[in-house]
Amino acid sequence: MQDYIVRAMTTDGFVKMAAIRSTGIVTRAAQIHKTTATATAALGRALSAVSIIGNMQKVDNGSVTLQIRGGGPLGSVLCVSDAVGNVRGYVQNPDIALLEKYAGKLDVGAAVGTDGMLTLIRDLQMKEPYVGSVQLVSGEIAEDVTAYFAQSEQTPTACALGVLVERDQSVRVAGGYLVQLLPGAPESIIDKLEEGIRKAGTVTAMLDQGMTPEEILTAVCGEMEIEFLETTPVTYRCYCSRERVTGALISIGKDELEEIEKEGESVHVGCQFCDEDYCFTPEEIGELLKKL
Secondary structure (H helix, E strand, O other), rough: OOOOEEEEEOOOOEEEEEEEEEEHHHHHHHHOOOHHHHHHHHHHHHHHHHHHHHHHHHHOOOOEEEEEEEEOOOOOOOEEEEOOOOOEEEEEEOOOOEEEEEOOOOHHHHOOOOOEEEEEEOOOOOOEEEEEEEEEEEOOOHHHHHHHHHOOOOOOOOOOOOHHHHOOOOOOEEEEEEEEEOOOOOOHHHHHHHHHHHHOOHHHHHHHHHOOOHHHHHHOOOOOOOOEEEEEEOOOOOOOOOOHHHHHHHHOOHHHHHHHHHHHHOOOEEEEOOOOEEEEEEHHHHHHHHHH
């Protein structure tokens, strides 16, 4: 089934929200990076979160970058979303050993660590991007995203992310939701939302039951009436190209390129976000030197 994001708002105008089904996105990321189960869960949560944030931003040609460095064995996590919600990302150490809180429950927090920062970079197509950072709370990513919005953007937020990985390393389900209070929301709305989230249960369980993003938001909002605003298909998408890689090679300078040409062997440049491999022959390196 196609991955997608649905955006909605309560009819009273006090709460905005979005939910994603990202099973295909996370499956593709796991295939590209050959991640172990724990790394798949961590990367999948981060991709789901940044996809929602990118989609909610609604700035033409803008982007959102989520960077997590927690000091854990997973290393850094970097994910990027375009203005639609299409995403790409990677983890520094995709082959880390299985980490579990208990049998069947992956310990993403231990893999990510808490000795570091979560940084969100919003490219709003202005002169400078907006950059915000907060200390990691748990390494579980959803809790850290919640803390980011509360501390850095002063927006009360509830975030839940889930990735269920099978014993054969395949992704069974993935997705999540982000719910935010708008200015002027009364305490009664907060109480209703907290009650709805509690009754709905974990997002992983809801996804595993086959619930759609619309059904998940309906369950989370409980008694509150909601209006669905927009549904957007999303996918794992990398924007690398031979032209961009060529530019990167030129940027390393004449001396380095001359050394590469002298070695007389083709150079392979792999994209960190996808499995594309760009090959440059010694002759092509020579042509780049002529341009310099």
